[in-house]
Amino acid sequence: MPNCTNCSAPLPQGSIVCAYCGSRNDVDLKGVHYYTTHETDTSRICPRCSIGMKTIDLRIDGRFLIERCEKCLGIFTDPGELEALLEAAVSNVFAIDRTRLGLLSETRLSAEHPISYLKCPVCSKIMNRINFGSRSGVVVDRCKDHGIWLDGGELRQLCEWMKAGGKLLDQERKEQIRKEEALQEEKRKQSLQHSGTGESYKSFDEYGSSLRAQDPDLFSIVSSAIRFFSRL
Numbered sequence: 001m002p003n004c005t006n007c008s009a010p011l012p013q014g015s016i017v018c019a020y021c022g023s024r025n026d027v028d029l030k031g032v033h034y035y036t037t038h039e040t041d042t043s044r045i046c047p048r049c050s051i052g053m054k055t056i057d058l059r060i061d062g063r064f065l066i067e068r069c070e071k072c073l074g075i076f077t078d079p080g081e082l083e084a085l086l087e088a089a090v091s092n093v094f095a096i097d098r099t100r101l102g103l104l105s106e107t108r109l110s111a112e113h114p115i116s117y118l119k120c121p122v123c124s125k126i127m128n129r130i131n132f133g134s135r136s137g138v139v140v141d142r143c144k145d146h147g148i149w150l151d152g153g154e155l156r157q158l159c160e161w162m163k164a165g166g167k168l169l170d171q172e173r174k175e176q177i178r179k180e181e182a183l184q185e186e187k188r189k190q191s192l193q194h195s196g197t198g199e200s201y202k203s204f205d206e207y208g209s210s211l212r213a214q215d216p217d218l219f220s221i222v223s224s225a226i227r228f229f230s231r232l
């Protein structure tokens, strides 16, 4: 559990405001190895506070710019950036800690905010609320054109989710779905072969040998007809 940077009191999971001294703690950008170098104003507006956000550089693999609101400490990342950020912040995870993931998914984040639909900081359209990753406990706001909004504290939770093998769990589930679909497809093909429609696609060789067994006269008529027509 992180501690308040002002009074050292423990901060409950998912909270960025200290219950003792009232300070806001930037848990997302503390304790993780990245840092900011410069802050500049951006035209993007915080969907929670309706004030301008600042662009900060996390300096991951060179420049890595995200927008952050200084008041609520929420951040906005461009499409694909959040995934890249998590990859860069958390690496070398080889096992899935299911107990930990279970605890994370039960954590109700954003207790400080009532559930509401937020506007995209770029186009002002209402964003979609989506579960980010299996069992992460984080519901993010996403504009499919412009990116993902994270409330203060959510990035930290997603880092913990990554550390507990959440991404591996995601991959495992995707693999399961893929196998399931392949199995269904296989079943579909087999039932097609056994049904009447499948019969008509049999080659003549296959069809002919069963015809020869059943009706030798008809077989000789059909095969001489085929020989005749194939000469034309």
Ligand SMILES: [Zn+2]
Residues within 6 Å of the ligand: 004, 005, 006, 007, 008, 009, 018, 019, 020, 021, 022, 023
């Ligand atoms: Zn405090």
Ligand SMILES: [Zn+2]
Residues within 6 Å of the ligand: 046, 047, 048, 049, 050, 069, 070, 071, 072, 073, 074
């Ligand atoms: Zn804000």
Ligand SMILES: [Zn+2]
Residues within 6 Å of the ligand: 120, 121, 122, 123, 124, 125, 143, 144, 145, 146, 147
């Ligand atoms: Zn947008």
